[in-house]
Amino acid sequence: MGRNLTTVGFDADDTLWHNERFFRLTQDRFAGLLADHAAPEHLAERLLAAERKNIGHYGYGVKGFVLSMIETAIEVTEDRVPAAVIRELIEAGQDMLAHPIELLPHAQQAVEAVADSHRVILVTKGDLIDQERKLAQSGLGDLFDGVEIVSEKTDAVYRTVFERHGDGADRAMMVGNSMRSDVVPAIQAGGWGVYVPHGLVWEIEHAEPPTHAPKYHELADLGGLADLVQDLG
Known part of the structure; x- marks a missing residue:
């Protein structure tokens, strides 16, 4: 049998x-960059909403996460997010993609x-x-x-x-x-x-x-x- x-x-x-802890560390970095525009809890809610909405467009993973952070940053700053912040978010994503297993x-x-x-x-x-x-x-x-x-x-x-x-x-x-x-x-x-x-x-x-x-x-x-x-x- x-x-x-x-x-x-x-x-x-x-x-x-390990995987999720690197997302959490990057999200903390994101909160620091946008601290003058949104409280961490509010920013986290906005980012989660963006991620839910964007899964169908970008799928799962770091790239979709970075695009959702950029979208959230644009929204909470009412289109005034500095280019330097966008650059740092992109670099954060690149760091995640290069992190040792x-x-x-x-x-x-x-x-x-x-x-x-x-x-x-x-x-x-x-x-x-x-x-x-x-x-x-x-x-x-x-x-x-x-x-x-x-x-x-x-x-x-x-x-x-x-x-x-x-x-x-x-x-x-x-x-x-x-x-x-x-x-x-x-x-x-x-x-x-x-x-x-x-x-x-x-x-x-x-x-x-x-x-x-x-x-x-x-x-x-x-x-x-x-x-x-x-x-x-």
Whole structure:
């Protein structure tokens, strides 16, 4: 009889390596630059609204974030934002795109352990070039049987990905720090969803945990993943 679980998908940002904290640091820098024009809380609300609106235009990632900061700066200054501020926001984005990758605790060991017995797939969203750079710098690239960089993570996307790289979503698991993108749609597709909280979560990625779903699991960190996979597989 075949195994119940044959394929494990991993999210990338804030599951395998740090990401959100660099956005938070840049947003603090943004607040300092616009301190004479808007209180930090108000500026954060305006920026979040711009990001929500612009996801459909720019997708996820640093480039869309920078464009949303520039748009917000123009709006809160009523078209009077100094060119020097725009330049500094662009430079902040370039710094983010060049930042070295820092793996999260247990990330490499978890992927290596699971890859010994199951297919492992990286399923991430964001800017193609930036995600490829981060994967290359992570040192984890050779461990994955497939890599999917998608514009959005939905149940339909997971069905397609796990059909392409595995035995279908019902025999697949998705591991990640985003309830909205990694866990809920994977379970809706028929697979397992494993939530590994990171601590810093972008507001747009919040969702209610599907605690009553039989295929929902939560781990304190990736150190417990290999045992869970073996138990289910």
